[in-house]
Amino acid sequence: MDYVYMESYLKAISDHNRMLILKYLSKDSLCICEFTELLDMTQPAVSQHMRKLKTAELVTEEKRGRWTIWSLNVRHTLYPMLIHLLSLLPEPEITVESLEAEGKRVVCE
């Protein structure tokens, strides 16, 4: 692991909104439109965050119909450290469960 790679990895995590995204992903795989609800953020903003996380190999994506389902990249060398970091952060106020209660959870197929 060289300094340049570590720098880009850490820069990708070093944003409170992306940490929130990763915190959510540590529990469920989610799509962009769900994040716009969870983070109260515009669709392009979320999309750009996901691209940064993907470039840094923190997440993986899977096309499913209209949706792109995003997941944590559990194969990454630093995945255990990431999980540890995320465990230190509080649960977000808006939960995926509350999304479900509002009928806004995406169910593919």
Added chain:
Amino acid sequence: MDYVYMESYLKAISDHNRMLILKYLSKDSLCICEFTELLDMTQPAVSQHMRKLKTAELVTEEKRGRWTIWSLNVRHTLYPMLIHLLSLLPEPEITVESLEAEGKRVVCE
């Protein structure tokens, strides 16, 4: 640990020069003028990096005569994780030993 604090902590680490500084500090306490040699960087540049690290509580400083001796903040909650991260990074090419060999190591008193 809230998201804002974690963000500022990670942002402070997310720079290859500051990671190098922390890597050096994981072995020795050092002063600004030694870092200018080790990193081949101007004195104000090093000074500004140290201020960022200090603001994020990653390092501590101790005035000793003309010099300010900088050390890792071993009391920080995230210190063990920091040490782990640093252990994944390669040893810098310019070592403190090579500084000593050139007679550029600062010896207070």
Added chain:
DNA sequence: TGAATAAATAAGCAATCACTTATATAATGG
């Protein structure tokens, strides 16, 4: 088909970044 939905991309913008050079502050020692 064609309207609706999900996501990506592009361009623009204010704020922040890591540096630079110049200068100020502070301590040492002749």
Added chain:
DNA sequence: CCATTATATAAGTGATTGCTTATTTATTCA
């Protein structure tokens, strides 16, 4: 006291950041 040394601070600069709005691409389904 004064020159030297170590560090901090200030102001300026080009690059990058995280957003915005507008538009494009792609998929579903009536």
